């Protein structure tokens with residue numbers, strides 16, 4: 001197993017360390033393709049990328065980005081859509097070209113055709129150079145929920161009750177949380193040349209231990225990362241509490 005575990009003191013430091021990985025990839029390849037994630041975990045990273053761009057240290061003019069997932073049924077400008085999240089927390093504050101950012105279309109009339117087109121766009125760009133991931137409390141990556149299999153391509157998925165409850169904090173009530181989403185598949189994620197997963201907070205310590213230390217299985221989708229050749233796991237002290245002291 002080649003997972004590199006980097007321990008940070010707190011979420012802010014985790015964000016800075018992840019920004020260092022992003023900066024190295026962008027500097028080595030100014031037209032790189034970044035796979036991006038939503039949720040609260042990447043926010044310190046996005047703040048750091050915005051600051052480095054403002055200081056002239058990081059140039060996004062050639063960068064292309066593909067997001068992991070989107071809720072089905074939410075318009076791009078809906079306050080809780082992942083497109084809107086990306087605009088507000090990153091894209092509106094850096095020098096990236098709007099046409100160089102893609103997020104699955106949650107309103108597509110034909111979701112499976114949209115999923116195929118999404119895969120084709122990523123392939124036409126030459127594949128993902130660096131994929132950012134968080135982890136759900138049920139072990140999901142993107143919105144690949146626990147199940148009996150690893151689903152390979154971008155697809156529509158039904159959200160688990162655990163995920164809908166966790167994400168209800170962003171909506172007026174749990175009933176307003178969409179019941180399904182479109183997510184990059186496990187194959188799309190695993191095809192990325194490099195992966196950075198950020199995990200922060202004590203509430204993620206147990207699922208992180210299961211993902212990293214227990215056998216690979218679809219009940220814990222993140223466990224598949226054990227099979228990827230270049231994963232950097234950046235976690236804060238609270239999330240790392242149940243991990244072994246040495247790299248696994």
Ligand code: GLP
Nearest residue numbers: 038039040041134135136142143
């Ligand atoms: C969300 C997203 C995931 C994210 C996860 C954890 O539902 N689809 O991409 O990694 O849940 O979110 P958070 O970082 O807020 O804990």
